[in-house]
Amino acid sequence: MAEETREGFEPNIVAFLCNWCSYAGADLAGTSRIQYPSNVRVIRVMCTGRVNPLFVMNALQQGADGVLVSGCHPGDCHYMQGNYYARRRFTLMRNFLEYLGVDPARVRMSWVSASEGSKWKEVIEEVVEGVKAVGPMDQFKRRQLNW
Amino acid sequence: MVDNAKLKDVAKEVISREDVRLLIGYRPGTYGFRARPAFVENSDQVDELIFSPACVSNLSSYLTLEEKTPLPRGVEPDLRKVAVMVKGCDSRALVQQLVEKAYDREHILVLGIPCRGVVDMAKVENRFPGVISGEIAMEGDNLVFSFDGKEETVPKEELLAEKCKRCRYPTPLISDLLLDDEVERFADDDYSDITAMEGKSTEEKWAFWEEQFSRCIRCYSCRNVCPMCYCEDCVLDRLKPVWARRSVDISENTVYHISRAYHLAGRCIQCGECERVCPVDIPLMLLNRKFYRDVEELYDYEPGIKVEEKPLLSTFSVDDKEDFIL
Amino acid sequence: MAEKVLKKEKVGEALKELSKFRLFAPSKSNGTILYKQIEDPSDACLDFGNTTVPAKKIVFPQTETLFRFMLGNPELKEKNVEEEGTTVVFGIRPCDARAMGIVDNLFSWDYQDPYYLKRRELTTLVGLACIQPPSINCFCTSVGGEPFSEENLDVLLVDLGEMYLFKAITEKGEKLKTTLGSQLDEAPSDAVKKSGELADKANVQIKRTIDTKGIPEKLPTLWENELWKRVSAACLGCGICTYLCPTCHCFDIQDEVEGAEGRRARMWDSCMFREYTLHASGHNPRPTRRERTRNRINHKYSYFPSKFQVIACVGCGRCINLCPVNIDILEILGQVVDA
């Protein structure tokens, strides 16, 4: 059964990208015609520090199979420190979700700068591969059948 | 063990002070071996005050629980101190509330109770079912139960609350008056329950938590009893936007429990109240303690120890671990 | 008419037979006794005090859909309760059954509530008499109930040691008796007498009591009494006392949307929550826990009796047993009497 659903499974990935680095990096990948998996849906935020862990949970509830939070490299944050706060937050969040039985491959974080179009491609490929390996999110996704 | 006669004397003195408006302590409960919170406003009420191993409640919750209604025109707010009795674990809630600047230090008067442990009331009621009225005292390493004109002695480790068996801070970390001699640390935490859970497979973990969360009826007692959950307007009650829907199903319950536990990351001081009050016995401390252990391991941080500390998630270190980041 | 008994070794068989319906019975989950839909008879646990969550959740689920819709489409698809089919609640305590009778008043008052009433119609209640009060805080005898009360039950089971006396009370009960046919045996001649003795013994084992006479009339006169501040001082404002009360019936209605699909659903609500009465303007007619506690007690012991001539409390003791800070309705009522 699990094998069947995983066959040809194309995950939905929600990516929260910071305006100054990762969003520009993804943009650069696009304008440079770098091919990367189309599973990702991008939400632009001003800084990774703005990403509330509730956003991640809400995405997983609503049908995302994986979530990526990506921002500037440490030391490069447009707001000086936002990504440092985010790093602590998501380290704990990821450990916790793993503890509950949600595979850590579903919640990822990356540093992608505005010039790293090719890194963006690698990151997305790795995230998509990871989520494909663990299959569709079925733990606490909203189940409409029970309605 | 705190001498109850002395306790009453101190309480009388405190509540008679002009700068104290309220004293929060314990009094006997209405049935069985229970004790419950007492709110003393004048010296006539101090006679009912007690302290015993039945005094499980963390009274520091009440410092942030008061609902204020607009005062009538011309009436000045009562800014006098609130005196509160705290055990070792409870005192850490005060410290953490002060770290977060929930109120001013001058607002409270802390009556510290060095504590040798309190009972797990469920275990007690299982051991002595159907007792209408009884008292518990601690003598050395034994608990003495008196009821129906008789006394029974039980070794304390049999009926002690789980949190007490892991307690690192039996003596209050903050106090204006200490009601007894300091108690040396008599236990420590090896996090064996957490490691055991971490050792399970992803499927086993979720199967376990799914069963736990599906029992939840969302009465919010775990949130309301928590001394660290004091937001006036809880994010989980909001209608715009809705983060956790009011409907009770595994999805919303999971989000509720993740949010509750996560909001206590680096803030939970391990008083165990949430787990104690849960009517459907969800092992909430197993969630809170995971964060507690991680925070200690990753950031060498223990909440509720020093008033001067900064809250964990509003600080960072450039060298924080980041091995999972791509 | 010959009485029947259900021998304990045949309980499993009987449950198997009943599981062709939507069958609920007490079940142990992590040490907590809760009603659970039973497919495997071994999941049921009849050796219990009382369930933590009352049986009301079977006829009045904590969350239930009222109707579904697609966004932008005016067609509203009403939830069909009939589809749930015949339901049997096995092992309900007499207090919980009595509570359903009390709540029936509310849901059939003026406007008929189709969801609740349909479910009540589909449900057969197989009660289990309390040989011993399940907790020291049981006080059913003070509010018109009894450990062996047959009120609102379709069948009453009495534990006689080796077997349960099977007493069909209503037509639905007789029907169930027919369904169980071969699982039931002829009762020994002394069974009814034995059951009567047990009932007398059970009544006197209730330790806590209160004389409720006059309370409904007295409560309105105590509106500004200082007792309300005293009894509510420790209240945390959680929903335990109301969610776990078998007669509490308040609900909230919320709309939920997933993509283009939506539903309007109702879910339990509690008068002990601040949001319960909060106006959109920010004004709250019950601004503190003092007013909310006062409303809870008044609703059960004054408002409800003034409308339906019955106290909305069955003395199951759950709100006392499970209150985190030992707020005790018997103590409150005692203060009302003394005030």
Add this chain to the structure above:
Amino acid sequence: MKNPYIPYEVKIVDAWYETPGDRCIKTFKVTFSDEKIWDTWSHQPGQCAMVGIPGVGESMFCISSSPTEKGYLRFSIMKVGKNTSALHELEAGDTFFIRGPYGNTFPLEEWKGKDIVTIGGGIGQAPLRPVIQYIRDNRDDFGELTVIYGARTSADHCFKAEFEELNACGDACCHLSIDVQEENWPHFVGFVPALLMEVEPSPENAIAVTCGPPVMIKFVLENLEKLGFTPDQVYTTLENRMKCGIGKCGRCNAGNLYVCKDGPVFSYAQLKEVPEAFA
């Protein structure tokens, strides 16, 4: 048996803003999408309806049109929360859903032959409007009609054109007020209770109906007593948070009265017995 939780779809015939600002008031004139519902629908002044949009929610509003105004219903709604904000997005041609009518009515039959004084403040005029309209449409059945109304500023006045028309046609005597003086304001300046004392209506064979913010009601009731109105000559409406509208969900009670079923219209004599009425 009709399921009382299932609402009817209505279509907006016309919609306009009564007042500007953050808490603006918009009036909707609606008719049932299914014309046949008119055959079973009947409401009286004072009654309410649950108004909502599936996917957003519903809330209780008074029906601000009189049953004598055939073929449509009116709702005047202030923007305060989630549901009202969504309703304000709607324009003529759009649809929303209503169910009702709920609650009791103003006892207009009993009031026949009497002088009527309405005292309203802000959006509180909405439940009074059907009373005024009903009297206008049955003008000979009633005595003198005095309309007292105030809002914070002249821009915050609801139903402006209707007041002008009322005065002009002689059906009623209108007295308007604003809280603070503005340029070119010809009428009273001050709070509604003060305007009431200025107008000084006679309590003889008269009925007073008041609706508005709680503070205003409190002082209006006091002043009516000073003017000699007895509590059974004074009527008002209550409002509370509601969910079901049919006496089940429990939250709208004031003492032992359900506002949705026993109300919203109460005489002051009734409310004096209910301690929670003005909470």
